[in-house]
Amino acid sequence: MEGRGDHSQWFEIDAGALRHNLRVFRGILSPGTKIAAVVKANAYGHGLAEVAPLAGTAADWLAVHTADEARRVRRLGIRSPILIMGFIARGELHDLDADVHVFVSTLEVVRWLGEYRRSSGISLPIHLKIDTGTKRQGLDRSSIAGVCRDAAREGLSIVGIATHFANIEDTLEHEFARHQLELFGDAIAALRGELGGDVTHVHAACSAASLLFRETDFNLARIGISMYGHWPSRETRLTWILDHGRDGVKLQPALSWRTVIGQLQRVSAGETVGYGRTWRALRPTLLAVLPVGYADGYPRALGNRARVLAGGRPVPVVGRVCMNMMMVDVTDLPGASVGDEVVLLGRQGDSAVTAEELAELAGTINYEFLARLSPTVPRFVVGDRSEAPAT
Numbered sequence: 001m002e003g004r005g006d007h008s009q010w011f012e013i014d015a016g017a018l019r020h021n022l023r024v025f026r027g028i029l030s031p032g033t034k035i036a037a038v039v040k041a042n043a044y045g046h047g048l049a050e051v052a053p054l055a056g057t058a059a060d061w062l063a064v065h066t067a068d069e070a071r072r073v074r075r076l077g078i079r080s081p082i083l084i085m086g087f088i089a090r091g092e093l094h095d096l097d098a099d100v101h102v103f104v105s106t107l108e109v110v111r112w113l114g115e116y117r118r119s120s121g122i123s124l125p126i127h128l129k130i131d132t133g134t135k136r137q138g139l140d141r142s143s144i145a146g147v148c149r150d151a152a153r154e155g156l157s158i159v160g161i162a163t164h165f166a167n168i169e170d171t172l173e174h175e176f177a178r179h180q181l182e183l184f185g186d187a188i189a190a191l192r193g194e195l196g197g198d199v200t201h202v203h204a205a206c207s208a209a210s211l212l213f214r215e216t217d218f219n220l221a222r223i224g225i226s227m228y229g230h231w232p233s234r235e236t237r238l239t240w241i242l243d244h245g246r247d248g249v250k251l252q253p254a255l256s257w258r259t260v261i262g263q264l265q266r267v268s269a270g271e272t273v274g275y276g277r278t279w280r281a282l283r284p285t286l287l288a289v290l291p292v293g294y295a296d297g298y299p300r301a302l303g304n305r306a307r308v309l310a311g312g313r314p315v316p317v318v319g320r321v322c323m324n325m326m327m328v329d330v331t332d333l334p335g336a337s338v339g340d341e342v343v344l345l346g347r348q349g350d351s352a353v354t355a356e357e358l359a360e361l362a363g364t365i366n367y368e369f370l371a372r373l374s375p376t377v378p379r380f381v382v383g384d385r386s387e388a389p390a391t
Ligand SMILES: *Cc1c(COP(=O)(O)O)cnc(C)c1O
Pocket: 038, 040, 085, 164, 205, 206, 207, 208, 222, 223, 224, 225, 226, 232
């Protein structure tokens, strides 16, 4: 593959898996519900530059957190509508085109969007972000009328309304999500009243909501983690199985993480390995030193806990994970050599290491594990690119 021999570690992003996962959502979502592919946090660690072109053709919208991410998407030549979901500082409103939509959850942002309109002539369409109980970001229903007045005064259009669920992934009891949905319904009605007509874009769903509840579809769904091939949580998967009596949705993880054996080390019985001397050899041991560490996103908490795949089978990480290196025990792997490929995440032979497994061992969730993958590790898009646009 192009260039991978030049690197001591790399990620492979499976284009076919991303397409498959988006197709799964096309199949589940109500007809007419569009998909916003969420590519914030460097596309959940997968690489914005690698994922956005594909998501730009396979999904209807791209959703980002910051104005800067929106500009990066445009610099990649992608012309899809973009939704900025996060906070915007006044100075971040520049070089944005009229197909960049903005979540508005404070009156200040309305004022700044007005200033941007006056200075640039570009009116960024507004989606009101309604807080229905997550208490993170959003307006409450009582402020809708005021925001509508302010937006009109600034010459801005409100084209959408959105909310975000608090605990849909965390529980098998979805009472609170239903309560949030009810409040959202009230807010939609209030906005319709203010606008004297329908709201063009209405959206509430993240991956978990889209997997579980058709009543959260409205006309747009914001799909993040599951586009990358991951269930939002064990509870979401269990709810699906309880509702359907089977495990019907097959998501395909899109990212694998590969490296090579950098050095082999012979360790005598009784010697210790690594910082803090936390692992002691009980037998003559052959160690492989891998050029990957916590600076690359491999959690330090995985020292003495996780396994990697070498020679098609799992081998244990021994000692602490260092900033840029880690050690694995390859004593039972005949013929291990410098330069052999090692899989930190993904499949090799009949074995697999999942993001869920590593996240759990590190005391976190798949989202955090993926989002913290270093942007500096080279990424290669592999797999089915047949549906890629002719450029
Ligand atoms: C990140 C995010 C999403 C996507 O959530 P997933 O669980 O990854 O699908 C949707 N909406 C908002 C507002 C978000 O911040």
